[in-house]
Amino acid sequence: MSAISLSAVTKRFGDAAAVDGVSLEIAAGEFVALLGASGCGKTTLLRLIAGFDTLSSGAIRFDGTVMAGEGRHVPPEDRNVGIVFQSYALWPHMSVAENVGYPLRVRGIRGAAKADKVAEALAAVDLSGFEARRPADLSGGQRQRVALARCLAMDPAVVLLDEPLANLDVNLRASMEDTFKEFHERTKATMVYVTHDQAEAMAMADRVAVMEAGRVLQVTDPVTLYGEPASEAVARFVGNGSVVDCRVVGPAASGRAHVALFGHEADVRADPATLAPLGTTARLCLRPEHLTLSDGEGFAARVAKATFKGSHALLEVAPAAAPAQLLPVWAPRLVPTGTEVRIAIRDGWLLPGAAMRVPAARAA
């Protein structure tokens, strides 16, 4: 496995930068997801790491060796990367064993050595016994596991995955997430996984890099990303957080702050280093689980929408003090649309970016 170092990696197509100054250190054996909406540049970044495209500027190193940039471009076949695509890219005329063994044959590995590797790789993805089948006779999930086995057989230093679950149905996706995690634990390969699905990224990756317009907005572990988004864009993209205005009325205890919103006061999490001065306005990220229906405390609101979800209901409530702002709230039961309710704020995250803007505004 290799560590991957991206230094100010930039790729322009004409005047537009598809990847714009991305710097990221990926440790050997780490599983990093590149997460972002369509067109944010994640596939382009993956292609640059693979060597399919050349850089406009910046550098890419594997274990300190320059693969791209500084006047060099190591071709894909010399980077020892395995790639798993959304489309599987299996040869239809070859059996499963021939598909998995193909890259080994290309490398001159034949006979028993090849057969052993193929058997080992198929066992790793739970496809022993499928050697003679053709891709056409497999399900989508099985085809993707063959593609994974083919990648595994090559002992790649780096595994790149481009939306590998995009063609699979919801149930199969969940079981394939387990397959990828097991694959990672077993091989300890460095993995870079491109997806626009935040749940997928958070379920599997050690760290998630959120991309927008060719840049990395934040890169951190899934728990921190969800709980402490660094900016409004990340808060909205990950976990569909609501972002609302509030006023900082007092630091409560370390790592927390007291805020006022919708005519009510609440105790929320905050980074003390970026906490806005008392009395100023800041932006607060509220997740559905931060809000609960209450009998008395909290702010007044009206149920604008209610959706039954089986084990619970998802309400959208409009605060009386800001009726245009709809906030999602989990509830144990359906509450009819139009019902007047009270909502307690149990938690929240004061966005540091917004807080940091405050001193500049005060200076103006």
Ligand SMILES: Nc1ncnc2c1ncn2[C@@H]1O[C@H](COP(=O)(O)OP(=O)(O)OP(=O)(O)O)[C@@H](O)[C@H]1O
């Ligand atoms: N070969 C190309 N020529 C011109 N523009 C390109 C080329 N490849 C990508 N782009 C542009 O670069 C931007 C980033 O594209 P990219 O495919 O990397 O995004 P993405 O995040 O992977 O999106 P998706 O999830 O839809 O695949 C887009 O605006 C795209 O139109």
